[in-house]
Amino acid sequence: MTQTHSRPHSRHEPRILAIVLAGGSGGRLGALTNHRAKPAMPLGGSFRLIDVPLSNLHHSGISDVWIMEQYQPKTINDHLRNGRPWDLDRTRGGLLVLPPFSGHEGEGFAEGNADGLLRQASFIRDFAPDLVLVLSSDHLYRLDYRDVVDTHVRTGAALTMVTVDFDGDASNHGVADVDDDGRVTGFAYKPENPRTTIVAAEVFLYTAASLLDALERLQDDHGGLGDYGHHLVPHLVEQGSVVEHRLEGYWRDLGTPANYLRAHLDLLDGKGLELADPAWPILTEPPQLAPAFIGDGSVIGNALIAPGAVVHGTVRRSVIGSGATVEAGAVVEDSVLLDRVRVADGGSVRYAVVDSGAVVSGAREGTGPDDPLIVPRD
Secondary structure, eight states: OOOOOOOOOOTTSOOEEEEEEEOOOOGGGGGGGSSSOGGGSEETTTEETTHHHHHHHHHTTOOEEEEEEOSSHHHHHHHHGGGGGGTOOOSSSEEEEEOOBOSSTTOBOOSSHHHHHHHTHHHHHHHOOSEEEEEESSEEEOOOHHHHHHHHHHHTOSEEEEEEEOSSOGGGSEEEEEOTTSBEEEEEESOSSOSOSEEEEEEEEEEHHHHHHHHHHHHHHHSOOOSTTTTHHHHHHHTTOEEEEEOOSOEEEOOSHHHHHHHHHHHHHTOSOOTTOTTSOOOOOOOOOOOOEEOTTOEEESOEEOTTOEEOSEEESOEEOTTOEEOTTOEEESOEEOTTOEEOTTOEEESEEEOTTOEEOSEEEOSBTTBOEEEOOO
């Protein structure tokens, strides 16, 4: 049985609406997102990126969940299965998919995640939540969102921003100045020269009234809102109404090829998130596949082999996706093979991410874990 925190029910508990942002095209991942939405990218051989926020929501006891879609929505919907893996297929509340629409206020395609929230503002208002939890779907982390709610309620903030003390290139993220009391005093979105190492983990908890008021005001002032870091968060920071909730432990943005490969190497090296932690497992739609087959003569070390995979060759420090085949005489090292990849006899893959259905017959090598090769299916 899945273990979750047990807290007494109170009539005064805030009504929370979670919105998972799943509409971006994921252009930084190149060919890997030419035919799928970024949240549908495989993770660890058996999961998808969108499983991470949905699993955190499940374990946090939050069951009103909206998925905001736009790019390649079918690739997400085929996986969601009406929310069943996360206990969201329910009569009241549960999972609601928000595609682009016409014929109503907010119609059209969003141009950024804050603009997407603006287009759903009337629906959020009708739902009448106390708090709106906005989550990206391309990060790997574990977090009980109820702890964020506690911080938010205790401080009386308009926005509680989950942050991490980041040891990488902060210029690719929203960067925060935070005082000793945890109040966010400055914010820069993807600055060329970051002033701090504190970055937004792209988990934002808004007081609903403050969010809706800010969206309306910013629309009047700016028209399009773009991403959260262009106008929305800076506006609330200027009002002095933003606090941080610091996330300790593992966190990684999987939106680039280097970070995607690095996260998988972290898993293999024992430095990453434990996906099958019995107290907080990542939940997903189970595959209808036979167990992996490991042939005589195969050499496997420090590897994750997904169901349906067949290995006759050599696999070291790699993730082999569902239904993938590594033939005898083939070598895969320091790489990720997505589903249904075939590495033929004589083929070799190193420091690479190989897209679903690709066939590798020669050498495919990146220059290292920070500059992996993307091998497309065509």
